[in-house]
Amino acid sequence: MVRSIRFLAMQAHCRRFFVGKTAVLAVWLLSLAATLPAQQPNVHYLHHGVMPPGAIGGQRLQRGGPLPGFYQPVEIKAPTGVLISLAVDNQFDQAMPAPRKAGMLIGAVYRLRVTNIRLAEGLEVFPTIEIIDRIYAPAGQQLRFAIPVELTEEDLKLAIQGKFVTRVIYLEDPRHALPAPDNSPGQNWFEAAPGQDPLAVADGLGRPVAILRMGARLPDQGLDAFFFFGSPPFVAFPATPKVNLLPPPPAMPRGERQGMVGSPTSSQNPVERRP
Amino acid sequence: MKHSVYHQPNAPLWPGPWRMALVVLCALILCSCRSPGKLGATAGLSSSAGSTVGQASRGDTLPREAYTGVPAAGEGWDRLSTCPTPGRWDRLSTCPTPGMERGVPLPYQPQGPWAPPGLSRPWPADEYIRDGGDVGVPAGVSGRGELGGLEMEDTVAHYDTLDGRTLVEPSNKVYLYAPRFGAVRQVVGLVAHEERQHIGGVHLPEHLESPTTLQLVADAEQNVQAAGEATARPAVALRTRTGDGVISSVIHPRAFQDAFKPFENLSVVRMGVFEGAEMPFLARSSEAAIAWSHIQAVQVILDHTGAMAEVKYDKVLSLYTVSSPPGKPKLRLVKVASTPFAQPGDEVFFTLRFDNIGNQPLGNVTIIDSLNTRLEYVADSAQCSVEAKFSTQPNEGDSVMVRCELARPLEPGQGGILRFRCRVR
Numbered sequence: 001m002v003r004s005i006r007f008l009a010m011q012a013h014c015r016r017f018f019v020g021k022t023a024v025l026a027v028w029l030l031s032l033a034a035t036l037p038a039q040q041p042n043v044h045y046l047h048h049g050v051m052p053p054g055a056i057g058g059q060r061l062q063r064g065g066p067l068p069g070f071y072q073p074v075e076i077k078a079p080t081g082v083l084i085s086l087a088v089d090n091q092f093d094q095a096m097p098a099p100r101k102a103g104m105l106i107g108a109v110y111r112l113r114v115t116n117i118r119l120a121e122g123l124e125v126f127p128t129i130e131i132i133d134r135i136y137a138p139a140g141q142q143l144r145f146a147i148p149v150e151l152t153e154e155d156l157k158l159a160i161q162g163k164f165v166t167r168v169i170y171l172e173d174p175r176h177a178l179p180a181p182d183n184s185p186g187q188n189w190f191e192a193a194p195g196q197d198p199l200a201v202a203d204g205l206g207r208p209v210a211i212l213r214m215g216a217r218l219p220d221q222g223l224d225a226f227f228f229f230g231s232p233p234f235v236a237f238p239a240t241p242k243v244n245l246l247p248p249p250p251a252m253p254r255g256e257r258q259g260m261v262g263s264p265t266s267s268q269n270p271v272e273r274r275p
Numbered sequence: 276m277k278h279s280v281y282h283q284p285n286a287p288l289w290p291g292p293w294r295m296a297l298v299v300l301c302a303l304i305l306c307s308c309r310s311p312g313k314l315g316a317t318a319g320l321s322s323s324a325g326s327t328v329g330q331a332s333r334g335d336t337l338p339r340e341a342y343t344g345v346p347a348a349g350e351g352w353d354r355l356s357t358c359p360t361p362g363r364w365d366r367l368s369t370c371p372t373p374g375m376e377r378g379v380p381l382p383y384q385p386q387g388p389w390a391p392p393g394l395s396r397p398w399p400a401d402e403y404i405r406d407g408g409d410v411g412v413p414a415g416v417s418g419r420g421e422l423g424g425l426e427m428e429d430t431v432a433h434y435d436t437l438d439g440r441t442l443v444e445p446s447n448k449v450y451l452y453a454p455r456f457g458a459v460r461q462v463v464g465l466v467a468h469e470e471r472q473h474i475g476g477v478h479l480p481e482h483l484e485s486p487t488t489l490q491l492v493a494d495a496e497q498n499v500q501a502a503g504e505a506t507a508r509p510a511v512a513l514r515t516r517t518g519d520g521v522i523s524s525v526i527h528p529r530a531f532q533d534a535f536k537p538f539e540n541l542s543v544v545r546m547g548v549f550e551g552a553e554m555p556f557l558a559r560s561s562e563a564a565i566a567w568s569h570i571q572a573v574q575v576i577l578d579h580t581g582a583m584a585e586v587k588y589d590k591v592l593s594l595y596t597v598s599s600p601p602g603k604p605k606l607r608l609v610k611v612a613s614t615p616f617a618q619p620g621d622e623v624f625f626t627l628r629f630d631n632i633g634n635q636p637l638g639n640v641t642i643i644d645s646l647n648t649r650l651e652y653v654a655d656s657a658q659c660s661v662e663a664k665f666s667t668q669p670n671e672g673d674s675v676m677v678r679c680e681l682a683r684p685l686e687p688g689q690g691g692i693l694r695f696r697c698r699v700r
Contacts, residue, residue: 019289019290019293023293026297026300030300065389065391066388066389135402135454136387136388136389136390136398136399136402137387137388137402137452137454138385138386138387138388138452138615138616139388141385141452141616144616144618145452145454145616145618147456148456150458155460158462162464163462163463163464164462164463164464165460165461165462165463166460166461166462166463167458167459167460167461168458168459169456169457169458170456170457170458170459171401171402171454171455171456172401172454172455172456172457173401174401174403174404174405174453174455174647174648174649175427175428175647175648175672176648177455177648177649177700178457178648178700179648179649179672179673179674179700187455187456187457187458188457188458189457189458189459189460190457190458190459190460191459191460191461191462192459192460192461196461198459198460198461199459201459202457202458202459205457205459206401206457207399207401209456212458
């Protein structure tokens with residue numbers, strides 16, 4: 001077959017062009033397979049625990065997810081006898097004994113008033129709670145698995161003495177949780193070393209969900225809207241869900257009771273004679 | 276002009292080196308994909324080593340007369356057992372793909388209200404305690420009989436087959452919604468400004484009136500003899516006397532106690548047979564309902580039109596006969612928990628139902644459950660419906676690894692229940 005030189009040159013040029021394009025395409029595909037898309041770490045390293053209340057939660061809302069408008073159940077625990085009030089319309093509502101459950105918005109800051117502290121009955125502490133993340137409890141279990149925020153007596157005393165106490169509550173990773181049995185009445189907590197950021201420490205241990213700040217005394221300018229952080233809305237939940245108890249069983253005949261061992265109504269029971 | 280020298284009508288578009296490079300590149304890409312079950316889920320580790328093969332070939336573990344050849348499984352399980360590795364329910368028709376989770380999903384799996392698109396539930400993982408399955412490095416038995424690849428939260432059973440292999444079968448995963456919270460505290464004091472003014476100098480114009488010199492004693496000698504020496508001599512022996520008391524002990528029966536518990540009210544746990552009535556519960560699981568669909572198609576459709584009968588005479592063109600291999604060993608391991616939600620301090624029952632759904636007896640059946648860090652095994656709470664030997668050993672999560680070794684080979688169609696109790700930390 002007779003071909004012209006120009007045709008052969010164009011054929012060779014097309015061949016080189018095709019091979020070169022294919023090579024570039026293969027290298028590009030390999031580069032796609034080699035580099036995975038960068039994933040944003042789910043931590044708060046860009047934030048700091050000493051940021052003003054509301055800053056961390058507000059930035060958390062911008063990261064997406066079903067967070068805006070969700071009322072995360074929070075259980076506020078305190079020593080026996082302590083009364084807790086929540087802010088409603090720039091004033092505190094009726095003080096209720098601890099524990100107290102409430103649904104709080106993520107990113108909002110809630111001001112509390114804690115009174116009737118043991119050995120400091122005349123003093124008040126005004127902590128704040130900032131919810132920075134939520135948990136995803138199955139349907140019907142939200143109230144049972146509320147985020148616990150503990151106001152320990154030691155922290156309250158430190159706040160009264162003028163110290164500023166910050167507690168970052170985090171959700172433990174079950175695969176890296178402490179194996180210690182949960183025999184202590186309170187939750188496990190760590191003390192952040194001086195100079196450490198408690199939020200960064202909590203990030204290393206799990207997923208921070210709430211920040212408790214305590215130590216703010218009554219401001220000199222009085223109770224204003226800034227002190228209450230706008231009094232964000234909350235949903236009040238009963239601290240202990242009501243349980244419909246079954247009616248007591250009908251009383252047994254007197255003769256059968258006497259034969260029962262350990263019955264408290266039996267006159268033959270030695271336990272009953274104890275003082 | 277004629278250029279017959281350069282004319283190559285059948286010349287390839289790619290030069291030779293480029294073609295070779297492309298072949299090598301494709302081979303590298305294909306080799307980067309891991310094949311299923313290579314590392315060990317089934318016979319990869321055991322058959323290659325050989326010592327286990329030798330034990331079974333001597334016939335001292337599984338007697339020949341124990342083989343009955345009666346498979347007790349349904350159709351789905353027969354198909355499942357043909358796969359080289361155990362598969363999921365939604366992968367009954369085909370063998371599982373690498374990386375897919377194995378085991379049988381069961382109902383009552385808790386799920387949160389939301390999960391990011393593309394992520395499997397339950398989500399997020401830090402709110403759930405998982406127990407069961409074989410995640411991560413697949414578990415396998417080496418030639419020395421050592422079980423490897425069993426990580427925390429894994430539950431597997433390994434057994435010997437008649438042909439000398441040692442197979443590993445994971446259970447399904449059981450999730451407990453049990454979040455636990457901790458706290459990090461920091462106490463900061465008020466910042467105060469303090470300033471100390473140091474003394475610049477001291478001028479004492481008064482001089483000493485009279486110097487006083489103290490002469491130290493250069494040498495001392497004690498001439499008084501010691502009156503006595505008081506030492507404390509500890510007791511070198513301890514003698515005790517035991518009173519005339521009576522020592523009594525109560526020996527609990529070692530047999531399987533209690534009847535079935537409410538959370539075990541599944542036919543697969545009670546009798547080892549799956550029933551269609553449990554389909555609504557199974558529908559809660561992800562794609563489990565696919566496995567329960569019938570193979571029969573819709574026969575009649577009534578949509579205000581007369582039913583049309585279609586008669587077709589098809590002739591069999593070709594007949595294929597598929598002969599199954601003589602032995603299909605298969606162990607099914609189903610795990611359930613007494614509750615899907617637990618708080619620290621709660622006790623949870625775990626029940627494992629194991630069945631020989633193959634057509635040959637299984638020897639040295641051993642069920643191993645490596646518990647999560649937050650699960651504390653309640654001592655002496657394990658019981659089995661068949662004769663078995665229990666033992667525990669610590670795992671890497673500061674919990675224990677519950678080990679149950681069946682004393683006798685498991686015949687086809689036979690099964691049992693293993694139950695133990697854990698306390699949520």
